[in-house]
Amino acid sequence: QKEVEQNSGPLSVPEGAIASLNCTYSDRGSQSFFWYRQYSGKSPELIMSIYSNGDKEDGRFTAQLNKASQYVSLLIRDSQPSDSATYLCAVVNAGNNRKLIWGLGTSLAVNP
């Protein structure tokens, strides 16, 4: 079992819809969770961080964390074509020298 798993996609949504991206992780002791956006040919950009159970909202983005079920999700409301990118989930393992463990990413395509 991979430590951080994401559906590779591509996930295709129409403009204006809600895009839902999911991530599961294996280490129950994980404390920090991040969503990064990576455009093709560019480096990752941090868009959300979440540390406690529940929802965290920032503009059109909402991160949801459920430690009991070991999943973290990202919702993008009113999706725009400019949101088309690969979304990477990253988790800090409690016992791994606090290194980030990366998922392989989900490719999102927002269609005009």
Add this chain to the structure above:
Amino acid sequence: GAVVSQHPSWVICKSGTSVKIECRSLDFQATTMFWYRQFPKQSLMLMATSNEGSKATYEQGVEKDKFLINHASLTLSTLTVTSAHPEDSSFYICSASFRTNTGELFFGEGSRLTVL
């Protein structure tokens, strides 16, 4: 967010030459920086952890004599690809942690290396 700057953005070199990539934290001090490599359509691969004032910690399978890392100050880490070969062509990205207790990373712009 915190700013990490990387230079150069693009580099093309001949096989056998060495290439140096710089990574700077512009508005914070970074005791730890991370170097990643990413091949086309693949995920990020951590190469090494760069610690200010001490030797870098390399991931399994990464040749420390080929990828020299120097972290001489709290704002600068360098990666030197020695005797580069075409298979070293890749996208190299550095990152730094602004809040070390959370693991949150900010990335430089990346350096695309092409070895002819």
